[in-house]
Amino acid sequence: MKNSKCLLSVLLACAASLSAQTRSLNIASFGAACGADLVASPIRTAAGVTLRFELTSAAPASVAVLVAGQQTASPLPLPNTNCGLLVQPRATFIALVDAAGSAAFRFPLPPVAPVTIDFQVVTLALARNGRTAESSNGVRVTIQ
DSSP states (O other): OHHHHHHHHHHHHHHHHHHHHHSOEEEEEESOOBBOEEEEEEEEETTEEEEEEEEESOOTTOEEEEEEEEEEEEEEEOTTSSOEEEEEEEEEEEEEOOTTSOEEEEEEOOSOSSEEEEEEEEEEEEETTEEEEEEEEEEEEEEO
16 A cells, blocks of 8 residues: 555656646736846756746845735735735745845746736835835746
């Protein structure tokens, strides 16, 4: 019984790896950045293909929140700023922005296709004049 479970795990891993290799991936930017730039690129890991999101030009030492969901019909205003939220949040991931204004996120490709997921980063910082929020451009990931 233990060997059959092990064999089943190996077969499922191989099938997932094979299906991940045959899927097509499209990455496109949308919307205007308001203080930070977001790009995504696929990278191959031991576990399969993963998306790496790189944030640049963000406020140093701020908190970066990667928002995953679907694009909004129109940008939602962020408090105390002219920046907007382009993605309706369904999930969030948090990272710290370094002194150079950069942060990175990794997101495994979902095993389901076709699927389209939109991403955006909002950065939050404390300043002498209160909290500040900025937002990146959006990135649409389509897997077919």
